Amino acid sequence: MSNFIVRKVAVLGAGMSNPHSTIRISVEVGKVGNGRFLGPSNRFCVGDEIGYRVRTDTPGYLYLVVFSQQDQASLIYPDQGEPPRIERELDLLDQFKVSEPAGKDVVLALLTTKKLDLTGLQGRTLNWEQMQSRLKDLAIEVGPLTRGVTNRKTPHRLTTADWQVTRIESEARRCK
Secondary structure, three states, X not given: OOHHHHHHHHHHHOOOOOOOOOOOEEEEEEEEEOOEEXXXXXXXXXXXXXXXXXXXXXXXEEEEEEEXXXXXXXXXXXXXXXXXXXXXXXXXEEEEEOOOOOEXXXXXXXXXXXXXXXXXXXXXXXXXXXXXXXXXXXXXXXXXXXXXXXXXXXXXXXXXXXXXXXEEEEXXXXXX
C-alpha cells in the first residue's frame, strides 16, 4: 500500500464520529444468502454478495458512501428509488456484489435527522476529495457551538447535532 493510500485512510479515520450529536449508529458488513444476513465479516472475494446491518437509536436518513483504495468514492445507498429512511434497524440484503478493483474499502455510514438531496451523486464515481467536498457542501454545517447550539447560517443545512457518522472497513480479494 502506498503512503498516499495510508494517508488517505488516516484522513478518513480521523474524527469519524460527531461528538456534538447524541445519535448513535453501528454498521456491520457481511455475506448474504437466501435473503439473510449471514453474519459479520470484513474479507470478501470478488463476486460475493454482501449486505449491511445498520442499527441506530434515532430514526433518520441513512447514506452509505464507499471510499476505495484506488481513490474512488461512490454513494451506494440509497440507490435511485430506494427510501433512505431508517427507524431503528435495517438489513440491506442482496444489494451489493463485490467487484473489481480488489483492495481495501472504507464505508462511511451517515445518519441524518433531515433528508439530504443527493441527486447527482447516485450512480457516479468521484475521487475522494470531490466526494468529501460534495457531502460537506450538501450536509454538514460545522459552526461554533454556544451551549450546544450552532449559529446556523442556512436553514436547510444540518447543525452539528443533526447527524452522526461511523465507518467500517472491508477488503475485496481475487479468490480462486
